[in-house]
Amino acid sequence: MTVKVLYFGRLKELSGAAEEVVEVREGALIEELFSRCSLDRPELRKFRPSLVAARNQEFAAWNTPLRAGDEVGFLPPVSGG
Amino acid sequence: MATPNSEDRIEITRGRIPNAELASQVRTDEDGAVATFDGCVRNHSHGRTTLYLEYEAYEEMAMAKMREIVAHIRANYAIRRVAMMHRLGRLEIGETSVFIAVSAAHRAAAFDACRYAIDTLKKTVPIWKKEFFSDGAVWADGELPPVPAETPAAKPASN
Numbered sequence: 001m002t003v004k005v006l007y008f009g010r011l012k013e014l015s016g017a018a019e020e021v022v023e024v025r026e027g028a029l030i031e032e033l034f035s036r037c038s039l040d041r042p043e044l045r046k047f048r049p050s051l052v053a054a055r056n057q058e059f060a061a062w063n064t065p066l067r068a069g070d071e072v073g074f075l076p077p078v079s080g081g
Numbered sequence: 082m083a084t085p086n087s088e089d090r091i092e093i094t095r096g097r098i099p100n101a102e103l104a105s106q107v108r109t110d111e112d113g114a115v116a117t118f119d120g121c122v123r124n125h126s127h128g129r130t131t132l133y134l135e136y137e138a139y140e141e142m143a144m145a146k147m148r149e150i151v152a153h154i155r156a157n158y159a160i161r162r163v164a165m166m167h168r169l170g171r172l173e174i175g176e177t178s179v180f181i182a183v184s185a186a187h188r189a190a191a192f193d194a195c196r197y198a199i200d201t202l203k204k205t206v207p208i209w210k211k212e213f214f215s216d217g218a219v220w221a222d223g224e225l226p227p228v229p230a231e232t233p234a235a236k237p238a239s240n
Contacts, residue, residue, distance in 0.1 A: 008137065008207065008209060009137065009220050050225065052225055052226055052228050054139070054207070057142040057145055058142075059228045060228065061228055061230060061231040061232070062231060063231045063232065073139055073142065075139065076220065077222065077224050078204070078205070078208060078209060078224055078225075078226055079203075079208070079209050079220070079221040079223030079224070080143075080178075080206050080209070081120050081167075081179050081199060081202055081203040081208075
């Protein structure tokens, strides 16, 4: 199945993309998706302890299972205001 | 999910925030207080001189989180109307990046709700700022939003 991945802020610069469509196994967890996305991006992988994930625009735990067509955002610490 | 009142004005904009308009929009004859928060661009950060800022957002999610904040203050404080606007793009020194106005019959509720709203916005709304200096640029230190706890056996997603 495929899911849509979005990167923001510093992560967008580290990944070199604002969004991409990624193929993962059925029911893959967000953690697996991030491993896939950061496989060839060591800079992105290093950032893992200081980012959070959102699934379909809700903050989500790393062991949240995914469904086809989900939108997953990887978000660095927020700094609005 | 709780929804804000239809009289509330919640927006993300790339233009100038109409501070005075928002402050007057929340006023009604039944209110004795309007509390506002005007977040503006400071000319220094960690001892360096800031030239300007650039803001970006996960816009759909940011709007959802801003609506949640407004729904929360409606449910928990005796307030009348709320306006909350955040600006994106390049902002110059002194410009308003976020503006919140809350009206209430009495000042305590207006102050408390406004304070909760800006504090929570800074922790949970997916917006990021990049600070530009004469010798480079950095993403501002931010806060990691609270995320649901991991469970050893998360339920599989169901249709």
